[in-house]
Amino acid sequence: MSFRTRTILILILLSLAPYVVTMFILGSAYRNDLEDRLRSDMQYQLGITIDRLDQNLQTLEQDMAFMASLDVMNDIVTSDLDRRITDMLLLKKSDLRLAGEFDVTNNDGVVVASTQLSRVGEVRSGESFYSVPVYSTFNDAQIGVLQVEYRMENLVRLFANEDYLQYILLQDENLVNPGTAMSDPLMVVQSLTSRPSLSVRLEQDREFAFSALDRITRSFFIALFVGMVVIATVAFLIAGYILHPILQLSSTARLITKTQDYSRRVPVERRDEIGELSSAFNRMISGMQEMIARLKEESENRIKLAKEKDRAEMLQTLPTKLSRYLSPQIYESIFSGEKDVALGSSRKKLTIFFSDIVDFTSTTDQMESEDLTQLLNQYLQEMTEIALRYGATVDKYIGDAVMIFFGDPDSAGVREDALQCVLMAMAMQKRVRELQDEWHKAGFTRPFRIRVGIHTGYCTVGNFGTESRMDYTIVGSAVNLASRIESSAKPGDIYISEDTWLLVRDSVNCVKAASVTPKGFSYPVPLYKVQLEESAEIIRLQEEGVDITLDTAVLDADQKDKIRRLLSHLVEDVEDQDP
């Protein structure tokens, strides 16, 4: 049960208590009291009525006594010949509006005078209600009796009966006048003082008697209902008034828990205890906010510290790791601070080397990937070692292909770079041949040969890419040409461009190969093939002033003819010059 419901219930109960007590008093205590009061009122009213009846009877009695004392009563002795007594009786009957008859009898009981004329002369029979002896006015002797035959209507007539209030005359406990039957009436009974055998019962309709009370009770019920509605409304409002800040508190607390937004505050609208609670809550949240901010700062610091530590550790291990991915020259120049790790480039004359494994794809299609990985890794490892030995910059591995250049970041001079490059290529070819023997022994039966292309030219060298990811590489048509040369090379051969050849021809034995027009080039490029082993057919004369290399193995008849003519020319020239 919510606080609001409970408050409403308590307020209703509290407010109902007086109603309930009032209803209880009205319902039982007051009802009983009212009944007593009603009875006493009725008793009083009945007393008045009884008095009236008594008075009425007394009046009758007195009137009769008075009549009996009158002179005219002397007429009894003359048997009321002149009907003076009768006249008087009639007059009195009419005066009293008496229901019943006066009779005057003489001492023999014979009716002398009567309001009922037919009775005169008869002996009177039946009880009389009152009888008064009549004495002679002149000798005090009783001469007769004045009697009245009294009918109870006389008394009943005096009752002021209403529908709800009825007087009933009882004679010796027998009903004289039956009233209209009332169910469960309030009753009081009293006997007449003058005639105890007569009593009057006053009945009052209970429903009528309590109708006023019932009306009040009904009004109370209506008031109770209205009151309940009003109280419930007021209670609801009061509960709302009391609860509003509390609900705000709880909803804010819930919201803070949910959103972790400690900047929220509860509005403080009142200056009472609940307002105090709200501001205390706000203070608590402020405290928490500060504390959380402090904790956050602290934890951030710790994280930063940990990160920095990690980074330091990483930085310590980074060079070792990086060294595997970067060529040592670049790595060293970066870590020695010679070069900034920044986007930027410069133009340099470099010697570029490309190699790839002939028919690698078709060869490897038939191999398991684990074997392939091992094979390739071993190959690349060996090649890289050779490259590094010659001071090369290993630019990248493209699958089975390797791109290497000389001249950046360290350069021993363009000529030397080119030479080193060619020598490196030769070493590689040599090593591959050796490896092939090993692999053959290990079960890889397919010939494993590489082709190499070398070119020397101007390139743009530097870091390319974006700030977040950059690559130290070289670009330019020279690179492209080197790649094309490599493509044109025969398996197991090293082809170099003319630019390179010019630089290395003094040191490396080369023969001219067929020119090719690489893709993307509009002119044929002369190529030279590096002689890996000195063949028997090669005649070489390299001295100051002369440089002759002849490979007879590759010469056709026309060339040989041309050489013969050239040589004879030369002989003549030399002989001519010698004095």
Place this chain on the structure above:
Amino acid sequence: MRWLIMAALLLPVSGNTAVGSGYAVVVSSESAIADMAPDKIRDIFLIRRNFEGGTRLIPVNLVGEDEPRREFEAAVLGMDREAINRYWISNHFQGVSPPTTQASLQSVKSFVENVDGAIGYVPLDMVDGNLRVIYEF
């Protein structure tokens, strides 16, 4: 003419008077009361005398002023109505009331017959064996 009218008016009165004469003061035939002189009767009817020979006397008058009361008052009491009224007014203050009355001669006769000591007056022709005349007027 006037005389004639007056005479006509007076005639019945005088005639009646002439016819009415012949009344008697009576008592019960069983009464012990003897004949009486008019003075005595006068005293009895003026309640100056109540007893006669040990018997209590009860005079009874006729109601009103009709005959024979007027005649009786004139002849026996010797008083006119005015004098009688004066008499009874003055006696009223001394506790003496006038005699009892009866409304008719018949009643007077019955009363006298039935009440001991009663004494009344009736026309002579009403006197029968139950009554005894003690005086005539």
